[in-house]
Amino acid sequence: MRISFANDYSEGCLPEILENLSKTNLEQIGGYGLDSYSKSAIGKIEQLLGAEPNQVDIHFTVGGTQANLIVISHVLKPYSGVLSAPAGHIATHESAAIEATGHKVITLDADPYTGKLDALTLAAFLSEYWANPEPEHSPFPGMIYFSNATEYGTHYSAQEIRAIRDVADEYDMPIFMDGARLGTALVAEPEKLSFDQLIDLVDVFTIGGTKNGALSGEAIVFTNRKQNYADRFRWTLKQRGGMLAKGRLLGIQFDTLFTDNLYFRAAQHANQMADILRTGLKQRNVKFWTETKTNQLFILITPELKRLLLQDFIFLDWLIPSKQQLSELGLEKSDQNYHVVRLVTSWATQKEAIEQFLNRWDDFANL
Ligand SMILES: Cc1ncc(COP(=O)(O)O)c(C=O)c1O
Structure with missing residues (x-):
């Protein structure tokens, strides 16, 4: 062989996850992400983020493409698009899943080697867009997307994200950080970006389980730093098929991943x-x-x-x-x-x- x-994601899952799924197999547990394991997982993630009670909103769904399209379609207004580097996962590897929800992925120039979105390019694009006296002829730039780690395996420092944040704040835009590979990005150089900094830096991010030892699953975290983008999110999650009846499967996996630092x-x-x-x-x-x-x-x-x-x-x-x-x-x-x-x-x-x-x-x- x-x-x-x-x-x-070639292998199944971390043995601890398999063990906990097996141990809890015959427990009768409520559905749709409202079970005790999902709540426990949410509590552990909140604690690591240093969040106050009810400060952040956390939900679980099955896959990365699904998380991206549900978050983006929930946050954006019908006439808005999302800004991404050309190599961004939503722009290249999601079969136009975002466009299928009615939102254009607007690609900006980026370094072809690192694949990273940078604040200067972003600022130049937004300044030019808003200098147009009739900007409404092209989609409203409604969100900034990047993945961390990127499609080229590079990762962002807090300083780089802060620079993007400053531009986003100037134009009152939310930042969505796709963390399908967040674990490897954060432990690459923990002194450069730590998990708890995300709460101030981005508006919503995902914590990828699928590529870090879960059978499948992504956590979606709304930081609510300025605006409550999570408002009525469960409706969108349900409508777009991301709310699992057997939510226990995700809850147990994330509860395990966030026990004893297993995720990291x-x-x-x-x-x-x-x-x-x-x-x-x-x-x-x-x-x-x-x-x-x-x-x-x-x-x-x-x-x-x-x-x-x-x-x-x-x-x-x-x-x-x-x-x-x-x-x-x-x-x-x-x-x-x-x-x-x-x-x-x-x-x-x-x-x-x-x-x-x-x-x-x-x-x-x-x-
Ligand atoms: C950064 C990033 N986002 C999203 C996804 C999509 O995840 P999925 O294949 O679970 O839909 C991937 C998958 O490779 C990814 O690398």
């Missing part, structure tokens, strides 16, 4: 495994598309080496760099062709799998 570095320990493991892989690849002079500290690595590889490695491992093609990009990456003199592929480690990755990958790399690279 090939070893997979394709993503961080799982993410730390994924990042540590990525560190080992990154170090091994750097020792082999492999070029990286961008420098990341999370569990996603994007590397340049020749098509031939890729073909050989794919015999024993699974990983995904990401993009084919242009000539100009190859030159920016210092490969202008190479007579080789390169592809960018993504390697992902997870809460379940074993060190031995990485050793095998690096060993096979050596076997093939030296042919």
